[in-house]
Amino acid sequence: MGAAVLVLLISAGLLVRAWPILRSQPLKELLLGRTWHPMQGAFGFWPFIVGTLWVTAMAMAIAVPLCTLSAIYLAEYAAPGVGRVVKPLMDLLAGIPSVVYGLWGVLVVVPLIREHVGPWMDRHLGHIAFFSTSANPTGYGVLAGGTVLAVMVFPIIVSVMEEVFRSVPDGLREAALALGVTRWIMVRKVLLRRAFPGVIAAVVLGFSRALGETMAVLMVVGNVPQVPRSLFDAAYPLTALIANNYGEMMSVPLYDAALMAAGLLLLLVVLGFNLLAQLVLKRMGKVA
């Protein structure tokens, strides 16, 4: 019971702290406003919301196909021995602190993007704004943030998906295989269809996890409050906004309320996504 109360308490607590700004500014201005000048009383979250979405979408674009493949392999193909080796390693990956991910991003991912990926993309696809590095050749940006996040959410998505695939009854598999199809065809035509809601739920869980990740993203994403246009542009996600500004916010009126509102926004989005995913997973569990 305490747990449920705690969820409400946290939402209520943030709401109370965010109330001054919610009352002084219309919600539309707050969410869709493009200017962030706390000193002048302009609190537009739009660049940060878009920044969060860009980085998270990037991470999911990288992670989801790989996770699906990996989860299918672990659930359907791999010998039990392989699972016994891979599982603890995945747990290890899940347990690495986010600052260490961030450090890895700074040391490995950012230079890789700056030296190789960026120039290559710019040379071949640079005429499309989406792939251009001209605005920001430093390597710190959406792609770096997305890559680091993708690795971070990988173990979470894989473990949920694997469970989903395992919950599909064997009878279905056997029926398909008995018709003489290869194992992959069975996976594609039977398993994936049956497990589809669960796969989506796993993706949503990973998405909401990625949405809330702070330190690792903060360290590699560039932190420029703008609406990114290219893969390589710097972004400034909501989480980074909160983390970067908490120290000095007390001196500017409404600043702390604005940051609390950012926290509340994050909480509500994550809450919604999580509820959705959990409900789907529960229903799946009952059907299967």
Add this chain to the structure above:
Amino acid sequence: MKRDVLWRIEETVMRVLMIGATALALGCLALILGAVVWKGLPAMSLAMVTQCPQGGYYTGAGGGILNAILGSLYLAVGATLVALVLGLPIALYLQLYAGRSRLIEFVRLALDVLWGIPSIVYGAFGFGLMLLIGLRASLLGGIIALSLVELPIMCRAIEEVLKMVPFELTESAYALGTTRWEVAWKVVVRQALPGITSAILLAFGRGIGDAASVLFTAGYTDHLPTSPLRPVASLPLAVFFQLATPFPSVQQRAYASALVLTAIVLIISVLARLASTRLSRFVVK
């Protein structure tokens, strides 16, 4: 016949892709650990782990990160204890006392939702809470925020373990006329002790690596923690702050700090695994 060949090709291609995807993830793990060790080891020294920062440390003067190491241990130990005290009863209640009522489903859902809340939100909430009761950034505040992060992890892990306790064991205890409390405390917890130990270590490992929740609630200081009402340093923030300085020699120390943090997390995770396998010889099979 032709379709058959296509299927075979598709099968092989997909199999290669699947193994590739798994190998890529494990490769990233190796890369992360490799980068931390390769960069951190040269910067490592005895002074790093036995001294506090001296004056001018963040511009390159002598000292170490003992303040952060001890601070992190204090924070994580405190938060783990709080999470255990709150989490164990919740897990026992969910597993033993409550059947499959609607309320229980709801509580479980709430726990899952708590599990998904970003730690920065816990940090912001914890900070708001501290302002409310007039507490400044301190060890106590950090412990409160961090225990919120750890609680759902702990509950979930313990519940998984409690599920594994054989049905017959609790049933035979009930048949002897015991109360639920006795079954919970003397049979189930004892039987599940190896798993609970590993759940505690898991939560501890998560707690010690979490930066976002302690950023405002615990603060940062160059001194050793002396009182629960004083600010306290932590390893993740030590990595973060040192990396943010423009001095290469200080950034080197960030690598060394990351190495210390990673080593602690790895040791904890190995211990957790050992706990669940080694200790299991003391339970009824």
